Amino acid sequence: MRVFVQVIMTTIGLFGASVAWTAQAYAETEGGQGTGRGLVVAFEGDGTDPRLVWLGEGVATLIADGLTTAGRPTYTRRERAHIFEGMQLPVGTRLSYATIVRVAEVVGASSLVTGTIELEAERLVVRARSLDVPxxxxxxxVVEQGPVSDLFLITDRVVRRLAGSSPGPTMTESSGPDRPPPLDAFESYIKGLIAASPEMRAQFLEATLERRPAYPRGLLALWDVYTERQEHARALDAAVAVPAQSRLARRARFLAALSLVALERYDEAFGELKGLLSEQPTAALYNDLGIVQLRREKAAAETETPIAYFTRAAKIQPENADFFFNLGYASWLQQDLQAAIYWLRETVRRNPADGDAHFVLAAALQASGRTTEAARERELTRQLSSTYLTWERQAEATGDPVPRGLERSSEDLDGMPTRLLDSVVVQASQQEHSDLARFHRDRGQRFFEQQQNREALEELRKALYLAPYDADTHLWLGRALTKAGRLREAIDSLKISIWSQESVAARVALAAVLLESGDRIAAREHVEQALRLDPASAEANALRARLRRSKC
Structure with missing residues (x-):
């Protein structure tokens, strides 16, 4: 009780001091809006008509774009694909409604839009339902219908009803380059988004532009494909072809700047990024200006340093681990070892499973003479991935302890930050960290046991910010991530738990998630290790029996 009261008093005392700092971070982001975004998933086709596949994705894409235009920011189709891939969920496969709701909860979405479509002859019926996730x-x-040729009108009506207010000009009311393309061009565009290979995506998107030249969305999608194929000159051509009158012109200029960076045309990239920054500052612009400064052989004397730009990016989005990594990596390159150690520790507070951060941190600690700490960090990187063992061998051969080119660029120009860490957690002083970390860990454990997984994840991440190597917190986080279906992240968290402190519970939990992910050999190894620690463990023996049965 005494610790609880101390934590609450600490919270009250720190809150006032942190409000101004947090408010400033919001003010410098996209309009100071809330951080929750809506999630719209592909609509399911009711029937056997093959057109339902692209229409289901097309309806979702149009509704997501319409809601964003109406002032209700929504994840793009590309962002949605990354979310599903990160949770090891197949994109384009029918998922249960419960699974989709769980995805929305995990990413902190403000709303979720799902639905179905029917196609009878040439008549399209769209049924949409919206869930307030919190x-x-x-x-x-919401049900709207009409001839399939009126696809844009139908989805406009759905957006108006979902938005609950007059959303301003809809797609069908747009003019100039953003006006709706011919239906066959839009069909080709959607097929270009969902095709399996980069080659097929490029063919569909190039066909889109033949039917509707200079279609902004088609050009930006083609930029993605060319960039994925490392064809940066063609990607640049696609980005600069977006008409200046399009509402996507700002993003196109940003992507053109990224292509210029990839082509090592740093002066041009710097000029484009600075122009965008003068119009509206964002974290991504500051970060990528830092990237340019880091890579240029000789920056102009009047320009700022990479660290100055990375610092501004981190100030706008203080939960983004990549910006803190860039600060640490840039400090390492300048051989400012104490700064590198500080910023890299801040990185692993935000993402304890960031292997690159642990690797560079190990190098900085070693160079500072802190060999024991360095050895522990190197040991952790080997647990996380075999890649770092290769890096160690390369370092022995080249004499350079850290590979070049680890800096991280941003492609999300105007995206809102992810939920900021609780301001109390960010502002807590060092002596308060232990009690506050225990407080959040215990709350996370209780939430998990009460089947409130979303709240558990939030509390456990706060605890890890304060104590990034705590074994028990990583154990509970691994369990919560497993329940959320985020198996890759669960595996990393459980490996860190074992690295921090060997335990039967963590070995068994890791074996279970490895088995669920299909790695029976690794699962068996961890079960046997758990039984060496405690031959009488009921959980380990039960999992061993399960492994033997599954082999039969």
Whole structure:
């Protein structure tokens, strides 16, 4: 009770001091809006008509774009694909509604839009339902229908009803380059988004542009494909072809700057990024200006340093681990070892499973004469990935302890920051960290046991910010991530738990998630290790029996 009261008093005392800092971080982001975004998933086709595949994705894409235009920011199709891939969920495969809701909860979405489409002859029926994710409140179903040739009109009506207010000009009311393309061009565009290979995506998107030249969305999608194929000159051509009158012109200029960076045309990239920055500062612009400064052989004397730009990016989005990594990596390159250690520790506070950060941190600690700490960090990197063993061998051969080119660029120009860490956690002083970390860990454990997984994840991440190597916190986080279906992250967290402190519980939990992910050999190894620690462990013996049965 005494610790609890101390934590609450600490919270009250720190809150006032941190409000101004947090408010400033919001003010410098996209309009100071809330950080929750809506998630719209592909609509399911009810029937066997093959057109339902692209129409389901097309309807979702149009609704997501319409809601964003209406002032309700929504994850793009590309961002949605990354979310599903990160959670090891197949994109384009039908998932249960419960699974989709869980995805929305995990990413902190403000709303979730799902639905179905029917196609009878040439008549399209769209049924959409919206869920307020934080409260769990479902809105009444929205149904709109009409000829399939009126796809844009139908989805415009759905958006108006979902938005609950007049959203301003809709797609069908847009003019100039953002006006709706011919339906066959839009079909080709959507097929270009969902095709399996980069080659097929490029063919569909190039066909889109033949039917509707200078279509902004088609050009930006083609930029993605060319960039993935390392064809940066063609990617640059696609980006600069977006008409200046399009509402996507700003993003196109940003992507053109990224292509210029990839082509090592740093002066041009710097000029484009500075121009965008003068119009509206964002974290991504500051970060990528830092990247340019880091890579240029000789920056102009009047320009700022990479660290100055990375610092501004981190100030705008203080939960983004990549910006802190760039600060640490840039400090390492300048051989400012104490700064490198500080910023890299801040990185692993935000993402304890960041292997690159642990590797560079190990190098900085070694160079500072802190060999024991360095050895522990290197040991952790080997647990996380075999890649770092290769890096160690390369370092022995080249004499350079850290590979070049680890800096991390940003492609999300105007994206809102992810939920900021609780301001109390960010502002807590060192002597308060232990009690506050224990407080959040215990709350996370209770939430997990009460089946409140989303709240558990939030509390456990706060605890890890304060104590990034705590074995028990990583154990509970691994369990919560497993329940959320985020198996890769769960495996990393459980490996860190074992690295921090060997335990039967963590070995068994890791074996279970490895088995669930299909790695039976690794699962068996961890079960046997758990039984060496405690031959009487009921959980380990039960999992061993399960492994033997599954082999039969």
């Amino acid at each position: 409260s769990g409140r479902a809105e009444p179903e």
